[in-house]
Amino acid sequence: MGAEKRFFVKFKLMLMAILMVSMESSMAALHRVGGKLGWNPNVNYSEWSDHERFYVGDWLLFNFDKRYFNVLEVNETSYDNCNDQGFVKNITRGGRDVVELTQVRPYYFLSSGGYCYHGMKVAVNVEMLPPAPEPAPVKNGSLTSDDVSLKIFHYMISFAVAYYYLVLLF
Numbered sequence: 001m002g003a004e005k006r007f008f009v010k011f012k013l014m015l016m017a018i019l020m021v022s023m024e025s026s027m028a029a030l031h032r033v034g035g036k037l038g039w040n041p042n043v044n045y046s047e048w049s050d051h052e053r054f055y056v057g058d059w060l061l062f063n064f065d066k067r068y069f070n071v072l073e074v075n076e077t078s079y080d081n082c083n084d085q086g087f088v089k090n091i092t093r094g095g096r097d098v099v100e101l102t103q104v105r106p107y108y109f110l111s112s113g114g115y116c117y118h119g120m121k122v123a124v125n126v127e128m129l130p131p132a133p134e135p136a137p138v139k140n141g142s143l144t145s146d147d148v149s150l151k152i153f154h155y156m157i158s159f160a161v162a163y164y165y166l167v168l169l170f
């Protein structure tokens with residue numbers, strides 16, 4: 001009957017949606033800047049970014065206290081000199097702010113208010129997605145708890161979106 005057919009069409013659409021969302025979340029990575037330390041003074045962000053690989057489509061997450069700190073994208077010279085004037089883009093919103101890395105190039109961020117001089121600057125070099133189907137950086141050790149919580153975060157988003165489709169379609 002018609003109703004049954006419609007049910008199966010909706011069911012297929014839902015499966016496709018789940019598949020698409022889980023594929024998307026397994027490809028793009030969310031990098032929490034500074035790891036557990038977040039976006040704060042006296043953190044060595046070169047050390048942090050040296051241990052990560054950034055690919056086009058990845059996101060950076062800045063966690064900070066917006067009463068004191070902010071996130072501005074700047075050019076290389078401004079990054080080197082801690083110049084917060086004439087920045088490229090103001091990333092600051094509520095203190096849990098994300099920025100998508102859409103281009104293959106280095107990106108530079110700093111906090112104004114003098115905190116750049118206390119280490120609040122980060123440079124990330126964004127690479128093209130490798131041709132191999134496994135874009136995640138190959139680590140010989142086991143997953144860190146940070147990786148695991150990000151994975152769980154991705155899965156939660158996938159399920160939330162899938163649930164949304166479910167409610168929408170039925």
Ligand SMILES: *[C@@H]1O[C@H](CO)[C@@H](O)[C@H](O)[C@H]1NC(C)=O
Nearest residue numbers: 043044045046047048050119
């Ligand atoms: C941060 O770490 C890098 C690499 O470990 C080191 O070369 C650099 O001097 C450090 N920077 C500061 C400000 O300590």
Ligand SMILES: *[C@@H]1O[C@H](CO)[C@@H](O)[C@H](O)[C@H]1NC(C)=O
Nearest residue numbers: 075076077078083085086087
């Ligand atoms: C970087 O930005 C600063 C501030 O806007 C500007 O004065 C400088 O010319 C820029 N440098 C380059 C190489 O674009």
Ligand SMILES: *[C@@H]1O[C@H](CO)[C@@H](O)[C@H](O)[C@H]1NC(C)=O
Nearest residue numbers: 070072090091092093094112
């Ligand atoms: C950046 O944007 C935030 C939120 O819109 C705003 O409060 C802040 O003043 C801006 N900072 C600069 C330096 O423009």
Ligand SMILES: *[C@@H]1O[C@H](CO)[C@@H](O)[C@H](O)[C@H]1NC(C)=O
Nearest residue numbers: 137138139140141142143144
């Ligand atoms: C991972 O590899 C690096 C160099 O490739 C090595 O120094 C390190 O000891 C290895 N770690 C583990 C847990 O095997």
